[in-house]
Ligand SMILES: Nc1ncnc2c1ncn2[C@@H]1O[C@H](COP(=O)(O)OP(=O)(O)O)[C@@H](O)[C@H]1O
């Protein structure tokens with residue numbers, strides 16, 4: 163299935179005097195995708211981002227937003243249709259939080275009532291109490307201000323969001339919280355997001371794809387797993403040795419589940435001949451499909467019933483919402499080679515093994 | 530002691546004249562400041578778009594500022610004749626430097642990230658000016674207007690020399706007659722007026738700062 167392309171750069175250059183600060187950058191972003199741009203300071207990330215909404219005009223190449231060349235669009239209209247969040251937040255200190263959130267709606271002269279409703283809705287969306295609407299930015303902490311920054315960018319319901327190190331100026335705990343909130347929000351709003359950061363962990367966590375820049379060039383682009391598996395020396399050096407575990411911490415264990423293992427409901431009959439799929443054990447579930455334990459094939463009699471109390475009870479199932487890294491840790495510390503995995507309704511989903519985790523690495527990105 | 534009583538007696542006797550003169554003095558001063566503000570602020574906005582031009586403009590206003598007020602009044606006499614007009618013209622010229630300079634400083638000094646955010650959200654340059662730059666520069670501009678108002682109340686006194694009237698009439702009359710009571714009767718209201726305007730504008734300035742989110 164091919165999704166619509168939302169933003170596309172074709173061979174884009176930015177030249178200041180004689181310095182080429184962005185050099186032949188090309189990429190395209192699908193609708194609803196989160197693309198992270200990362201690279202050393204001064205490599206041209208911000209410049210690349212700002213060329214998309216033409217705050218900085220590009221020198222050469224083409225930039226297309228929803229298929230239209232940005233140079234053919236009215237820059238003011240273009241910017242109003244794209245949400246923009248910057249590192250230094252840039253809340254207007256003379257306006258209340260409500261007026262800040264509604265800034266774009268005011269510029270476009272939307273009705274007052276619509277503005278009020280939108281501000282109320284958005285302040286809740288970003289997890290701030292409604293009575294903050296009447297306050298001024300200086301009364302808010304850095305993290306709260308950045309939440310307002312995000313709310314403000316969403317006000318006109320743009321399909322595209324540009325975020326330039328949005329969480330760069332807040333403390334690590336707040337940053338993690340804001341990242342989590344953004345990801346939760348993204349599940350429902352499904353914006354196309356271009357996100358600039360210099361924090362690799364943040365990139366792994368947030369990005370569907372990550373583009374690595376160096377001296378104005380885009381030197382690598384791919385999913386976090388693709389980058390971890392990259393042969394490119396700069397990419398390997400840049401993301402560092404510890405990166406693998408950071409990446410594995412951002413991928414749900416459901417990505418490496420094995421579902422081919424045979425299962426039996428307690429008390430039911432099992433057909434040994436056709437259903438073993440080469441396994442030696444069968445997992446036992448209760449009547450609601452919650453995991454109970456496992457039983458060896460030898461303990462199933464000819465009629466397909468479990469003999470006696472042969473079911474081996476093991477610890478509770480591993481929660482499906484946790485990461486591969488957590489599953490590997492659980493196996494290492496618990497001396498296990500596999501874990502049953504269940505959703506939060508306790509329904510068994512499959513098992514994870516060391517091999518299935520390793521399979522992700524060898525499968526070239528595994529996407 | 531006797532001279533103080535004398536002065537008050539005298540002041541009381543001419544109170545109606547003084548009130549009329551003070552009224553005229555006040556409106557000339559305020560009119561001058563108003564006209565100065567409405568010329569210097571737009572000039573400041575205009576030149577703030579360009580660093581070089583704003584440098585020249587401030588230099589030029591600075592040069593005008595150093596010309597003695599008597600010379601400025603004299604300069605305008607042939608064009609504007611006697612009366613209040615050359616006085617107002619001089620006031621306008623003196624108000625230019627502080628207001629122009631602070632308008633430019635105020636606008637140029639607006640935090641770059643704030644302007645970038647506004648531009649990124651699609652503010653036109655006009656919207657940027659009226660919704661971002663001017664409100665944020667307002668306290669700085671107000672400070673200049675306040676300075677200028679105090680200065681102006683003093684300079685208006687010189688207007689008496691070209692027939693503008695105002696408190697200067699009393700003062701210069703007192704000087705030529707070497708009558709201290711007359712000089713004081715002119716000077717005290719001028720000083721009071723300057724202080725009063727300063728306080729009132731100070732109050733306004735603080736309110737503007739609060740509404741501009743700057744404290
Ligand atoms: N207005 C400008 N004039 C000249 N050089 C600039 C200008 N803006 C940015 N640069 C240069 O362009 C390069 C890329 O900047 P930027 O995109 O901000 O990098 P990043 O966001 O990756 O840190 C830097 O070397 C910077 O010095």
Ligand SMILES: [Mg+2]
Nearest residue numbers: 207208209326
């Ligand atoms: Mg940057």
